[in-house]
Amino acid sequence: MIRVAINGILGRMGQELASAISRDEDLILVGGIDTLETFHEDRIAVTTNPDEILGDADVVVDFSSPQGTATIARSCRQHHRPLITGTTGLSRDQQKLVEQLAENVPVVQSFNFSLGINLLIDILQKTARVLKDGFDVEIIDVHHRGKKDAPSGTALTLARVLAQTMGLNESQAIQVGRKGKNLKRGHEIVIHSLRGGAIIGEHQVHFLCGHETINITHKALSRSVFVDGVLRAIYWIPGQKPGYYTMQDVLELKA
Ligand SMILES: NC(=O)c1ccc[n+]([C@@H]2O[C@H](COP(=O)([O-])OP(=O)(O)OC[C@H]3O[C@@H](n4cnc5c(N)ncnc54)[C@H](OP(=O)(O)O)[C@@H]3O)[C@@H](O)[C@H]2O)c1
Structure with a gap:
């Protein structure tokens, strides 16, 4: 079983991903992070504070905002958790935080998971x-x-x-x-x-x-093309060495 937390769980991608994880018998959704405290589908706690759930997660997936990515990259570093991120529009400094995290844990970043x-x-x-x-x-x-x-x-x-x-x-x-x-x-x-x-x-x-x-x-034609790619990354990332990876690595397409 792989325990997954989603940053941006209440957004378009976050919700599709949460449903796909809930349908997958080998994955457990341990919680979500977003801009308000609530419950996702009455069961999954959504918090604004990553520190509350990162300890329970094997993998963190991020589809939020550039600021959200910066915050989760810092928390993943603190909790030593692998990150899969698809958020776009990062500034140079925000991108640097993602790359610095990759010095300590495996990070998959792709601006298109299809x-x-x-x-x-x-x-x-x-x-x-x-x-x-x-x-x-x-x-x-x-x-x-x-x-x-x-x-x-x-x-x-x-x-x-x-x-x-x-x-x-x-x-x-x-x-x-x-x-x-x-x-x-x-x-x-x-x-x-x-x-x-x-x-x-x-x-x-x-x-x-x-x-x-x-x-x-x-x-x-549907967000499920991205979700399918993220699921492949979730299964791939545990056991990888610390480093910066893309979907080209996950799909073994690198020349
Ligand atoms: N790589 C890929 O394959 C791929 C595919 C699709 C989308 N994307 C990218 O993924 C990101 C999300 O896309 P989307 O369509 O799901 O957007 P969305 O519907 O706007 O969802 C983003 C969610 O993240 C929340 N959020 C914003 N700031 C946050 C923070 N600091 N901490 C935690 N949560 C935060 C938003 O809350 P509020 O509504 O309150 O701001 C919203 O619930 C975008 O950058 C998009 O370009 C990438």
Whole structure:
């Protein structure tokens, strides 16, 4: 049995994950952390203080807010608990706390837990290696109106993977949106974000040249694609050495 605590348990992802854990005979949901004290489905205590439940958990899963991730990373360090985190929009300092935690315990961080996106990363590396000369690359991310950060963490991950594969300097090449007059297309990788409705998550990567285009799209049709990935990470993380891991490690997709 693996005992799991969820940070952000009352949110969209937290609730789906809590239901999936409750249905899984080999997992026990020991409690949740969120911004108010309550009960999840009358049974599971929800607290605002991680210290109250971390001692009971083998693994902590975080889908909260950047501030929530910072707080849980500090508590996991104090209680020596492994962390699986999917929260996006972290500042440099918040990201540093996650990476510092990984010096002491195993940490899985992924800005998209779906199998499809992690396979897409593999496909993009192969495609970009071949198309790196002569093709322009643009990324579009489309999400529901409640998403707080833009561009999405996934779009940034895809852009970084493309920049690395194409031998570009990440910070110079990755650009968010395009605006201006007399623009000149260089080697930039531009991310465009659309927000509206109830779209769970769509990412399009466009490779464009004068004679042909290749468009690769991934659509998440339900949050269960992320939940399935998180469950795989929950089963994978116990027994791992301290370190920073991604879903590429969990799914054994790393080259
Ligand atoms: N990596 C992936 O595969 C993946 C997939 C989906 C979503 N995400 C990311 O996961 C995060 C959550 O997404 P969501 O759609 O579930 O958002 P959501 O519905 O807004 O849920 C977030 C929950 O966390 C709570 N929270 C906020 N600050 C907190 C804190 N300091 N401590 C504890 N709980 C806190 C929120 O409470 P309040 O409502 O009171 O603020 C809310 O209940 C986002 O960053 C999103 O981009 C990642």
